[in-house]
Amino acid sequence: MVLKIRNVTKTYPGQTPETAVLRGVSLDLAAGSSLALTGDSGSGKSTLLHLAGALDHFDSGEIEIAGTRLSNLRDRQRAALRRRDVSLVFQQFNLIPSLSIRQNISLHARLGNRWDPDWGRVLAERLGLTGFLDRYPEQLSGGQQQRVAIGRALALRPKLLLADEPTGNLDETASAAVMDLMLELVQESGAALFLVTHSTAIAGMLDQRLHLQLGQTA
Ligand SMILES: Nc1ncnc2c1ncn2[C@@H]1O[C@H](COP(=O)(O)OP(=O)(O)OP(=O)(O)O)[C@@H](O)[C@H]1O
Numbered sequence: 001m002v003l004k005i006r007n008v009t010k011t012y013p014g015q016t017p018e019t020a021v022l023r024g025v026s027l028d029l030a031a032g033s034s035l036a037l038t039g040d041s042g043s044g045k046s047t048l049l050h051l052a053g054a055l056d057h058f059d060s061g062e063i064e065i066a067g068t069r070l071s072n073l074r075d076r077q078r079a080a081l082r083r084r085d086v087s088l089v090f091q092q093f094n095l096i097p098s099l100s101i102r103q104n105i106s107l108h109a110r111l112g113n114r115w116d117p118d119w120g121r122v123l124a125e126r127l128g129l130t131g132f133l134d135r136y137p138e139q140l141s142g143g144q145q146q147r148v149a150i151g152r153a154l155a156l157r158p159k160l161l162l163a164d165e166p167t168g169n170l171d172e173t174a175s176a177a178v179m180d181l182m183l184e185l186v187q188e189s190g191a192a193l194f195l196v197t198h199s200t201a202i203a204g205m206l207d208q209r210l211h212l213q214l215g216q217t218a
Contacts (some may be wrong), residue, residue: 001064001193002159003052004028008061009215010047021047023215024061029208031159034186034193036203038213045163045196048212050193053086053162054078058182066159083112083209086160087153089182091168093145095137095152104148109155116157123151127181143174150182154189161186163195179205 009085010022017023021044039045050056051063053071063070066085070078087108095104105124109115124130127147145172146166153161166182167175179202186193195206210217215217 001028002031002065002066003027003194004062005048005052006062006064008048008051008063009059010044010051010056011059018061020215022051022058025212025215025217026061027208027210027217029160029192029194031192032187032190033208034183034195034206035208035210036206036218037194037196037210038198038200038203041198044215045212049162049194049196053088053160054082059121079202085158086162087147087156087158087164089146089153089161089166092101093137093142093149093169095145095148097137098196099136100133101129101137101140101148104137105129105133105151105155108152112156114156118155120151120155121139123154123185126185127151141174142170143178146170146174146178147181150178150185154185154191157189158191161191161193163193165198166197168198174201175202180195 005025005027008022008025009020011020037045051058065081068081106115106120129147167178197203
């Protein structure tokens with residue numbers, strides 16, 4: 001399993017075990033597969049996604065990313081694991097405005113010393129970005145910008161791709177195109193995708209669906 005979450009609880013300051021944002025959440029996500037997490041606003045979706053990416057601490061239970069138990073790790077080891085195995089795609093594309101599309105796509109992989117130009121070319125081609133590589137983010141549509149963000153995330157060849165409402169800023173057509181591409185590329189690269197969405201249509205495109213309510217998934 002790329003991601004294993006077992007009976008995880010998480011409280012924010014002021015919460016009790018009864019009102020905890022997460023009250024015993026478990027899930028499994030295998031390489032090459034995808035999971036959609038839905039739930040009302042404030043139900044804890046982003047919290048769970050952040051825990052799955054080793055970006056925050058949980059109170060009890062266990063999370064394993066690619067076989068490594070997070071509860072045993074020091075902060076520096078968590079950061080190293082994140083850099084090695086996890087990529088993120090957000091609703092806001094978070095591209096660097098002063099860098100070209102080419103530079104944006106390769107940025108994280110270069111910083112991690114893992115830039116593979118051949119894989120970069122494949123990604124740019126598959127994402128329909130080959131003609132845009134020398135442009136800057138502001139010269140692209142929202143759907144194109146999100147494809148750049150997906151390229152940047154996958155350029156690292158992460159084991160786990162986390163996506164928080166990745167098509168939340170896109171219209172229906174762009175959203176469907178971005179989702180199709182992301183799912184294809186995730187499968188081809190053997191990554192696992194954990195995606196938070198409000199959309200039941202998007203959730204329906206993924207292999208597994210979980211709904212978060214009152215701190216638990218069903
Ligand atoms: N850093 C924090 N400190 C205290 N409470 C927090 C913190 N982050 C989130 N919360 C609370 O935890 C709950 C879950 O928040 P979270 O952002 O995980 O929900 P969500 O399901 O992703 O919501 P949305 O769909 O609106 O983005 C909310 O009640 C929120 O106010």
